[in-house]
Amino acid sequence: MSGYNQMWSELGLDLEAHDALLSVLGDSYHNIFMTQKNRPEGMKYFDFVMSEVHGLRIKELMDAKTQGKKVIGLYCVFVPEELIIAVDGISVGLCAGAEFNFEGAEQILPRNLCALIKSAFGFKLGRVCPYIEACDLVVGENTCDGKKKAYEVLSPYVKDLYVVDLPQTKSNAGKMLLKEEYLKFIAKLEEISGKKITYENLRKGIDIVNAKRKAVLRLAELRKSNPIPISGLDSLLINQVFFYDDPVRFTNSVNALCDELVERIKRGEGVFPEGTVRVIVSGCPMAVPNWKVPYIVETSGAAIVGEESCVGERGTRWLTETKGSTVEDLVENITDRYFKIDCAIFTPNHSRLEHIKEMFERYNAKGLIHYNLQFCQPYIIESGHFETDLKNSNIPTLRLETDYSQEDIGQLKTRVEAFIERIKG
């Protein structure tokens, strides 16, 4: 990959640390993904994307920048990609999923903070994330207390930080606030890109993002089959790549993969042996390269058939409607769509629980694993009363609380295995 060294140093990366990171990543990718049996051919595209995630994709971003396009980094699915595409921008996910440079992060943040936030800071301060360095604008959002306050700390480290405010209740006032915030965000996007949002370009943005969502929803649908045509790990990977790749190319690749899976299903071909237990994973988002829990689950006799997560169905299940004929109408549709997202920062948040139950039925699952990042109050608190409710609905639930470190893998494995035994009875 040394062919990119010049680009990386121009971006200000710490080449030595970055090399070390890539080599660890490459190894773990190989061990986790390439050792899976009978993977679909269509995964080759995603393997390639991952092998070039800091290379070719960054080069594409840099080339796009020279043509005047803006690169905009996000940390949350509440920031509408439709608006970014409308001004001809490129959105990239900045959440990070590895324990890298936590010492650095802990110099400016408390230790008792969720790993997702610490990781993002660790990458930024360690100068190993080409995405954040390539950004013309970084967009934060007022979600959990951890992120909300962390953006204040992040501000001096990035060129341009813009924070979107978010409501915390699903009330009319909340919705008005969200719309207001999206209108302000539009103004910001127009200012940095020098482009005006029109009905046509916004409609195009909506169509592109809807197509991308439809493709991953189609993939989700195929995982209902028995035998299961694709692993949970591979499906998670696709949902992660969702945030980095060129949206149109991504959509085509997912659809091509789905065509292949349809054939597999016809032939009765699957990736897991008979008797593998089907489970749903729900909870905190898993950002690249956080594959820890899915890897444990899928090497312990279970298969993940769905993710109730922002890197998964919570983030993609709603499409944006296209009704109306003005920019105002489309912004209204966008607000409607995003307002439905059932993140745990909302109170109350009943629809998330309903969605978990519904996914459990739909994917014919036998168990639910609730994934919590340590110190993530919103999801940890929800998981408590959810567990009680799920128990009454006869949904076996396992709550896991962990971080990005490797030290509790043995413990987690024991818990997961015992849970699978419990389901099998």
Place this chain on the structure above:
Amino acid sequence: MKIAGLDIGSRTVKLVVMDGSKILLAKKVLNSHDPLNTVFTLLDGASYDYMVATGYGRHLINEVFSCTIISEIKAFALGSRAVYPSCRAVLDIGGQDTKAIHINEKGKIVKFEMNDKCAAGTGRFLEIMAHALNYSNIDEFSKAACTATKAQTINNMCTVFAESEVISLISRGAKREEVALGIHRAIVSRTLRLLNRVAPSGDVVFAGGVALNECARKLISEELKRPVFVPPDPQIIGAYGAALYGQNKR
């Protein structure tokens, strides 16, 4: 058919060989830096047709021997119910972890929890504290604690902080056995909080290495307001459960 149940724990390795319902052999050895070698020593001379392994080292063994593996949770649930059929709750305090398991009347596992990453409240914690108090072994430590008429309060459950807390209590003139009792109290109350959360009612089986500790046994029986049963050898319950599992599978 002879079935072997092997429980590779962090501190000890346990073996039970059964033929039908008869226990032919039950033995244990301390684990070492080389668990595989420990297992070889333990299996030396034992004959069996089929093996089921459990414990933290189960996957390691699975790579070398042909055997079935089950989690410690399942093994302890099976073993506990076999020695004490009315049991609805299992508390296992081992060398490095603590488990609480809730089982229903049919023996199915309803819920379970384990302690988190650290050694707080486990056998290892007690060993370190015994050492900090200059007792030559756990037995002496536990017996001394039983003689104390009052307990010193121990606030820290992190092994490192607890150790310095203990040392400073002693240097301030606290009686050694009162500190010893305080340590036992601290881990018992922490463990019972876990047990009461997971399995709030029903008869309890207390197993694992720490169940050999007289003081821990006494405090747990006193504080839990429900029947507590400690098996004759509480350490082999996992291995016994693993062997029983093998029997039912064959």
